[in-house]
Amino acid sequence: MNQLHILGRRLWIFSVWSLVTFFIVNLLAMIATVITSSTATRWLRSWLPDAYTFKWYLSAWSEFQLDDVLVTTFQVVFAVVALSGLFGVPAAYAMARRDFPGKNIAMLLFLLPMLVPPVTFGIPLATVLYQTGLGGTMAGVILANLVPTVPFVILVMIPFIEQIDPKIESAARVFGASTFQLFWRILLPLLLPGMLAALLLVLVRTIAMFELTFLTSGPTSQTLVVALYYAVFAAGVRAVQSIDAMAVIYMAITVIWLIIALRFVNPAQIVTRAKQQPSAH
């Protein structure tokens, strides 16, 4: 065989893979750095600090009034998750099962709030919310967050629903299931993994959604991520380690939820779509 060809091919594959690996290793190293920094007493002479402490966590907690912020964060996040599920799943069912004129346009409109940067519609949204008196309230923050999350739930659920053979629903009907029984005994159990995955991803997105919350929140509706940004922005008056501590808290919360979400769904499925047929042959 042509030895040069193969050598060239192998070299290229090798270099791409080593770059990708380098990438991932760096990512992990950086996260380690912050965790180290947030628990360090001082840190000047070497890569590793002289001693470790948790005092920065305590100071971060009191400085940022984290108990209030955390309570608000969870209230907002759970309201958003519940409402996106309630509107998103039935809409996804309709989109997956029915063909109607303008279906493609509707799909495109749903994608828009996910692809367009949130600040694009965040500013007008905030303007409108303040004009209707909802600006700065928790309801306003929740409403703003629903704009990208409902379409997200719809888009994530559609492949899960399409995976369910419509003949299975027909079979349930023929064998005597009413609409409620069809939903409760067939659709819900089959969609549960998808719904859990979608809603947990909504949860993570909402925790992380800085722009919309930043633009629409008042002093009583600040979530963790907004508090963190204020801290970074006003860094001059606070210790770097204190900010790092808060970043670690934030990181830990999102990663824990993400791990829970990933237990319920192979994430590749969302992007590359389940290949397997609904029934094995």
Place this chain on the structure above:
Amino acid sequence: MNQLHILGRRLWIFSVWSLVTFFIVNLLAMIATVITSSTATRWLRSWLPDAYTFKWYLSAWSEFQLDDVLVTTFQVVFAVVALSGLFGVPAAYAMARRDFPGKNIAMLLFLLPMLVPPVTFGIPLATVLYQTGLGGTMAGVILANLVPTVPFVILVMIPFIEQIDPKIESAARVFGASTFQLFWRILLPLLLPGMLAALLLVLVRTIAMFELTFLTSGPTSQTLVVALYYAVFAAGVRAVQSIDAMAVIYMAITVIWLIIALRFVNPAQIVTRAKQQPSAH
């Protein structure tokens, strides 16, 4: 038939649809509001302003030094797009065509930077970049932006590559194509729509990527979105209309690119995966 059943079903479908429609109408109305505001002379008594003007655009342009900011934005964005394509597409090809132990773990690692909020790794990344002297430079901003975009390109390209029947590559080989000819005459033409779509979406994401750029940029590497945030944050000293004008510029840029991207790809494909087989029967 059971008339009550049907009525209940219809009511539910109707209410979900009207909510979704309400949603989209509001979204469009809000965008209209900002455009109106940014071109208004005064705006107190009614929903529509008394007269229109473009002076807010001029003032926004000079106040924010938009020519510098725009040049930086485009330099960053095009570097990110080019580099993500160069690393992402070959890696995606390897992921799609080869089975190796740990493939699922690699997929999961690629998803992580897309799902984890950028601020989670943004802060440690910024810390490291500042320590290596890259913080605040354009190279640093580009590097930081590559962390989520390379995995994004990989994940978007995998379904496009999997759609190409490996037998087509075999056929090209059998009929005498070398590796280079295979790439140039078969793979490139077949992957072009997918690559254009992926890279245009990277472009939009990079224009919109606030967190990473904010955390790693210095005065000479500020992109448009960061400038916009500074403006909102320091809103007291500037006219609301001027900020709105800048938001419109920003919105227009992203939406134009998005429309170009959507011309090349049915966006639903990325989420729901192309159903059609590579060859018609």
Place this chain on the structure above:
Amino acid sequence: MSKDHSAFRSLRLEQVGRVFGAHNALKNLNLEIQRGEFVALLGPSGCGKSTALNCIAGLLTTSSGSIWLDDRRIDVLDAEERGFGMVFQNYALFPHMSVRQNIGFGLKMRDVPKAEIAKRVDQALATVRLESQADKLPGQLSGGQQQRVAIARAIVIEPPLVLMDEPLSNLDAKLRLEMRQEIRRIHAGLGSVTIYVTHDQDEALSLADRIVVLRDGEIRQVGTPEDLYMRPAKLDVADFMGFRNRINGRVAQQSGDQVVLDIGGVHVQGQARETITGPIAVASLRPDDLVAVAASEAGAFSALVEAIEYRGRDFFGSARLPDQTEVFFRSHHRLNAGEPVHLMADKSKLLIFNQEA
């Protein structure tokens, strides 16, 4: 919800029609099926056979006409109120339920007591010989086993009507033969009506008591398997049943249903299946019944061999008559392309039809 329909006498479709947009999928279907009958709806894809089945099941609403079980009108009921059993092409088992739960689903929906469900599911499992698989999920079974579960799920509710929508088309050839016998056996045991939709004539011939041939949403012929195989009533039905040869000829003589056609000078006799109206008629014949013979036998066609294939027992080939009509024939020995051949039609198998409009 479901009453005991087991004492019904017949199912009647009266002028049933179904329209999809501008397309008439089903046109004024009239059919009466007696209790105990096994009826096959046979036709190519798009002929309306699946539409008819779904209308009977209640999965599609009818556009016109009515469906009756004795004197009870059922086309106004929802699918879940009809109480029929159905077997789907791709099994359509509930993937999250065990085999036992799948089979018991219909009984559970009817609020049958648990102990009774368990007993009847056990019986159904025994009928389809799947006792050992009762607690597996459908995904763990082979295709044939899944299809047996689907059949058990349909028969356990002891329905007045079992509907089968190409139930064997996803199975391989060997399994298909086995399942055919199983389906016949189960039908005989139930004593209810089975309506079986298929595009495969072998399946319809071997399974059904009566075959309904559909085309373009209309009934073309209703008859026993022997009727359809030996005596198709229309040219297109003959075509579908494997009468691949169509040879035009001038009507030379006609007495009763016996017609003699003059085909390029050769006179062949056959049975007319309809009143022959024009001067030109079509002789319709299976390739099996047109055999290559030694030269110069009386009544044999002369033709030129175009292609020939070994099929084990015999050779099959195609040839052209002098008027360029392509014919398909059987031969006991190898022939070569381009060679002349003499072909003899079996007059007892030859049918005569009018030309198509």
Place this chain on the structure above:
Amino acid sequence: MSKDHSAFRSLRLEQVGRVFGAHNALKNLNLEIQRGEFVALLGPSGCGKSTALNCIAGLLTTSSGSIWLDDRRIDVLDAEERGFGMVFQNYALFPHMSVRQNIGFGLKMRDVPKAEIAKRVDQALATVRLESQADKLPGQLSGGQQQRVAIARAIVIEPPLVLMDEPLSNLDAKLRLEMRQEIRRIHAGLGSVTIYVTHDQDEALSLADRIVVLRDGEIRQVGTPEDLYMRPAKLDVADFMGFRNRINGRVAQQSGDQVVLDIGGVHVQGQARETITGPIAVASLRPDDLVAVAASEAGAFSALVEAIEYRGRDFFGSARLPDQTEVFFRSHHRLNAGEPVHLMADKSKLLIFNQEA
């Protein structure tokens, strides 16, 4: 890159093996194919036939052995250097190129001048009768047309070897028959070697000059279609060729290759296809050659009918011998399940094998 191989005499596979991990997909394959031959590799899925084809094409490397075109060793060449033509199961046309570009691809890769490419592509289009579709994209064509483009793409380069990997399995039954004739015709016109992989015995019987039966990566039999249909050499080959009946019997008498078996008191004679070593041997017979006859004929088996099916021309059924062996038979009239039947074997078609280990 590609030289003119058209003057080659034979293709030789010597001890070719291929291992996938711990699985021996191909074991020491030896085969010599002469110029002009049409050879079918026949076997069930997983028998190694596609592996063999891909090794010849260069799409898989061999694990051992060598492949020779006359005295040129080709298994060390890359696929693109072998210069063979190949037709894939799913066509594998280049979807972004027109029919003309698809067919011309191989010539372009060989740097043939443009005018010459145009001329040869036109010829190939005429050969597969697709002149009018030349500027369409593959996606605009029907399955049969796409397959014809794939064939044209393979033959336009005038390769020494055309490899076909189940080229007809995606087509419907009618088109499959037509394409079979087309492939035979094209092979005859080219005068090169065609190697055809299939799992369909009808296809192999009708197309090939010589059939190679593979199983578990090993050659079981090589022979003409008649050899394989009438005289399978091994019990598993007979099985695969449709000898569905396997009846064990005691060897009662043996003279030359004629063996008489005592099957439950009934003596049947058949031809031994291998040296019978044990006291018990297997009688192997097609269902077609075991016919229901009137009672008490000498040499007939008594059995109980289990199932019976109408197949148009005849009835086919299964029955059990007194020792519970299941047999499959043919009958000219309808029988009923449970009825006793007398079955007569055609001794000229009955083969005797050793029992399987």
